[in-house]
Amino acid sequence: MDYAATRGRAQGAASFNLWRGTVAGASASLVGIGLARFAYTPLLPAIIGAHWFDASSAAYLGAANLGGYLAGALAAHALATRFPAATVLRAMMALVTLAFVACALPVSFLWFFLWRLASGVSGGVLMVMAAPTILAHVPPSRRGFTSGAIFTGIGLGIAASGTLVPLLLHQGLAQTWLGLAAVSLLLTIVAWNGWPHEEPAAPASTATHAHHTTHKTQPVRGLRALYAGYGLNAVGLVPHMIFLVDYVARGLGKGVDGGAQYWVLYGLGAMVGPLVSGHLADRAGFARALRIAYGVQIVAVALPLLGLGPVPLMASSVVMGAFAPGIVPIVLGRVNEMLAHHPAAQKGAWSRATTSFAVMQAVAAYGLSFLFSRTGGGYAMLFAIGAAALVLALVLDLIVAARAK
Known part of the structure; x- marks a missing residue:
């Protein structure tokens, strides 16, 4: 049998x-x-x-x-x-x-x-x-x-x-x-016929069970921090995702066509972002790739605050477009990596991570829109909030990593 x-x-x-x-x-x-x-x-x-x-x-x-x-x-x-x-x-x-x-x-x-x-x-x-x-x-x-x-x-x-x-x-x-x-x-x-018909067999051994029992607390703490960081990353993505075109068109006085050009750059970044971030994760590991992603996004979101001209703003548009979908495979891989000994729990954990992202994205979208309308068009505030959220995500990840050592 x-x-x-x-x-x-x-x-x-x-x-x-x-x-x-x-x-x-x-x-x-x-x-x-x-x-x-x-x-x-x-x-x-x-x-x-x-x-x-x-x-x-x-x-x-x-x-x-x-x-x-x-x-x-x-x-x-x-x-x-x-x-x-x-x-x-x-x-x-x-x-x-x-x-x-x-x-x-x-x-x-x-x-x-x-x-x-x-x-x-x-x-x-x-x-x-x-x-x-x-x-x-x-x-x-x-x-x-x-x-x-x-x-x-x-x-x-x-x-x-x-x-x-x-x-x-x-x-x-x-x-x-x-x-x-x-x-x-x-x-x-x-x-239609590309989906697997069976779930892979989950490893079941005494050694695995012992590992699960001994290290249960650490993954739970790390996962909660990951959920929070992923949600904060959603906040960091919102300024570009919603306000980039309007910032270029009206804030910089470039008009609708000018704003559309930067949205094209955002879309080009989005097309290659997941492949680049996935390759980075394979080379550097998911934990390190996540910290790199946070750091790069902090710089990219902050660039519009510096008023350095069109080239840095173009780079900012491409990078944030890339991470709009590109952060997803990194976080998914990190979830699976942290639950490598508990494969049955991976889908539930990914569901919670996705929920955190969805909630924070919606809150940020409505919240930043409200602040924008109340301040009469304060674009700098939007990008500053996005950068601050990403800084908090990176700090949280580093703290959890330090405590795990």
Whole structure:
């Protein structure tokens, strides 16, 4: 019986194609985050201009996706324990596709809100489940690069938000939503058979159990610090993610076209960021890569405060664009590294990390917007808060590392 079980696991591992799995994971992040979230930004003026909804209602519809993302991140662990991962992932990608089709019909505010909420839920579930499902079958030495390739889908979505959507809008607003649905459906089909059908066998031995018992406190303390640091990193990303274009266009007087040029640079950074950060993690280790990421982002967020001219600001745009998706594979790898002896706990920990990021990102987005409006356009304050959050994340990580020695 033991021989048959071992043989079955070996056949299951052999049947999983790493390249196809990576493509499936990248397709999931592209559909669930890249398109479902970021494609709405360039659609917003068109929705208002076509009188589908007024400006305030359209803004609430954008927030619906963020709220759904948080709900999906919270629900993902429960779904993973009740249903096969491949089934959940296929269903979530299909739900995003259906939501795009539904949004082509502006039946009512409630109709649109519910479908934007549904697409956010799907994005949260896909973010939590897709990469860990693939990485569980990847050798540790290749996990950094593989996770980077998976999350490149987010960067591609950011880039597509500035290229594909404007092209589709020439055909009409409803046609744009249907075009996004077609792209989502194609990627869902591509990913359909790329998911592994079985969970890898978890190691079970007396030695492992003893290690778990002896070192239980340290991983818990480290994970809490990691969740907090990841949330603070979300705060650090918000100034560029929301205010970069407006800062260049109005704050520096470069106009809308000037702001759009810096958003293109942000998107280019987002496309390569996960691959670069994944490669860095493979070379330096996830713990060191995380500290490097914090340090580089501190400099990049602070650069607009120094007023050094366009070249440093361009570098700042590229770097922060790169880390918008690029921080994700580093933190995921760090979670898995800290729970290497407890693989069953990895998905739950990643869900909590994603929730921390989602909550802090939403709080920062609304909080900084409120401060910005109350101060009459204080851009410097926004970047200063972002840099301070990243400094706090780095200090917290260093303190925990020092206590662990």
